[in-house]
Amino acid sequence: MRAMTITPEHRLLLTDLPEPSPAPGEVLVDVVAAGVNRADLLQVAGGYPPPAGASELPGLEVAGRRRDTGAPVVALLAGGGYAEVVAVPEGQLLPAPAGVEAVPAAGVPEVAATVVSNLVLEAGLRTGETVLIHGASGGIGTAAVQIxxxxxxxxxxxxxxxxxxxSARALGADAAWDRRTTDLPAAVAAEGxxxxxxxxxxxxxxxxNVAMLRERGRLVIIGTLGGARGELPIGLLMGRRARILGTTLRSRPAAEKQEILARTQDLVWPLLADGSVRVPVHARLPLEEAEEAHGMLRRGGHLGKVILEVDLSGAW
Incomplete structure (x- = not known):
């Protein structure tokens, strides 16, 4: 099979590799398309190694067809998505969302599961509450705004x-600000x-972020684009009885991922089917242009997902 491997120089190289052998409880998926995520860039740079036992190849989400049944599916992976075939724990497969073509569907599982696990399961976001979403034009951000x-x-x-x-307002944001030109704490304070x-x-x-929280607010940190260390105003945090949550999805046990995906299917799949949530696709590139796809994320300015087309002959 064709796959993108990571060289010692931290580059991506198109390589011919043997197909993976499924472990007990895994199924093979013939990949149609793979979503590109910032975690992939970190892995290529050497800063985000895969969990023990996971594929060394980058790629955390794919759309494709089950080898055993031919059914169209999407998959959440711990690695291996930049390839023509992946071995996936069966509990990390979901049926292809109705009404979504294969290429945009490849950008659904990682971002949707991230949003549901963090906003719903961790932060307990409730109807009528106010949520502030940083990076609202990226893959996770566009999904978070809509959901x-x-x-x-x-x-x-x-x-x-x-x-x-x-674009954020068109997706459902009630207010949106350019971080480069806005006094964000003042703007958020004006919104309560x-x-x-x-x-x-x-x-x-x-x-x-702590200063922008309401009483009993919850700050959920899921990335470190601005660094892994910061100053915590403990008195302010205590006074507001607020909470700070830090999470990742990739390294969670398979059972937790399966629970998150089940909740994601329940909440998000109907919204994809009726069109009230969609997957903006900034660019579609062939697998061999994965480095250019990474460059798009690195440069920023994209709206939604960048997708690698792997083998469209299996598209639904």
């Missing part, structure tokens, strides 16, 4: 450009603060 809106939350979005602000903050930036925004 939170459909859950009945008031959505505040932070993006990197005026154009992206307009946030009950929940979904943060992909990390350390550099820690103190600012």
């Amino acid at each position: 939170a809106h459909r859950l009945g939350a008031r959505v505040l979005a932070v993006t990197g450009s005026p154009e992206a602000c307009g 603060g946030a009950d929940v903050i979904l943060d992909v930036v990390g350390g550099s925004l820690l103190a600012e």
